[in-house]
Amino acid sequence: MSPRLSPAVAAIQSPPIPEAQGWARAWDGTRGPLIDLSQAAPGGAPHPDLLERLAAAAGSADAARYGPILGDEALRAALAADVSGLYGGRVTAEDVAITAGCNAAFVTTMLAIAAPGDAVLLPTPWYFNHEMTLSMLGIAARPLPCRAEDGFVPRAEDVDGLVDARVRAIVLVTPNNPTGAIYPPETIAAFAALARARGIWLVVDETYRDFLPAGAGAPHALFRDDGWREGVVHLYSFSKSYAVPGHRLGALVAGPALVEAAGKILDNVQICPARAGQAAVAWAIAALRPWREEARATLEGRAAAFAAALAPLPGWEIASIGPYFAYVRHDRPGTPAAEVARALARERGVLMLPGSYFGPGQEDYLRVAFANVDGARLAMVGERLGAG
Secondary structure, three states: OOOOOOHHHHHOOOOHHHHHHHHHHHOOOOOOOOEEOOOOOOOOOOOHHHHHHHHHHHOOOHHHOOOOOOOOHHHHHHHHHHHHHHHOOOOOHHHEEEEOOHHHHHHHHHHHHOOOOOEEEEEEOOOHHHHHHHHHOOOEEEEEEOOHHHOOOOOHHHHHHOOOOOEEEEEEEOOOOOOOOOOOHHHHHHHHHHHHHHOOEEEEEOOOHHHOOOOOOOOOOHHHOOOHHHOEEEEEEOOOOOOOHHHOOEEEEOOHHHHHHHHHHHHHHOOOOOHHHHHHHHHHHHHOHHHHHHHHHHHHHHHHHHHHHHOOOOOOEEEEEOOOEEEEEOOOOOOOHHHHHHHHHHHOOEEOEEHHHHOOOOOOEEEEEOOOOOHHHHHHHHHHHHOO
16 A cells, blocks of 8 residues: 655645646747746846856855854845844844745745645635645635725725634735735735734735835834834745745745744755855845846836737736736636636747636736846737737
């Protein structure tokens, strides 16, 4: 008799993006190369100076040795200073844990705050890796509805009907994946107040916060509250901001109890974050601010180019758009989203993710990730979707 796999792992979906990319193998190229809008990948290479520092660090003997479990002091301090400056609060290096990407930061946080049988509120449509993580850990993902009529921003008043003794945390994702929605500071503050009153955690995933519109200011004021360490967790990714997703660097920012718990978990998962990337990115946080601003402006232009391409198409509608993502209603209502996405990949050479990957009730939607597609190819999206 063969041994079995973990039922919790066996029950979850396969990684969605590789599955969708498999559909594109049937594209015959008659209208040109595939336009891949499936994955939130940076559109360009890292800054040349960052590449030089990555190469130098990778070639050093020090980078080949073990480092601190919670990350190198230089990167923890640099991120703490960056967060303090942006949000206007006081964050120290001791509040920071560096992880192998933001997904690892989320897994670590959930392991630290919840147990099998507990529940966590996830904004729906949700980021599929968040839901997959909770399922593997035996934690219920309880949908926090985000409605199209509200711009996919959740309502704090919905929490009362969703929180019971099982709920350990509320998760917010802003700017949002998959919708691109940006939650207003007052909305985040309202959720923080509710979480504090209920004695549960507020986990705010801000992977895309460096791509907010120009002049947006601080995304929220949570770090200005002296008591933020008692219940707030901030998640961040260096991948998009510095175009280094292959180096797998993310972070969580939290109070001492959670950081200590994170250290226990990370010692059994990653031992320490990869060293070469830490050394280079610690320098880049302050040194490459102008370059990051250029990348933000480029993305803003790509969002505008995609919106212009879709505007004239009958039956298509942008329900929400923001940094990195658009969430669109496709032109075949009543048809399963995966069927629509599969047909578009095979017949039009445009690959988008079906809304069904992002939770229940999303069959009329497709997610578009436009960061790695230039304006000329984005203009072609309208031509291909409108053909026939």
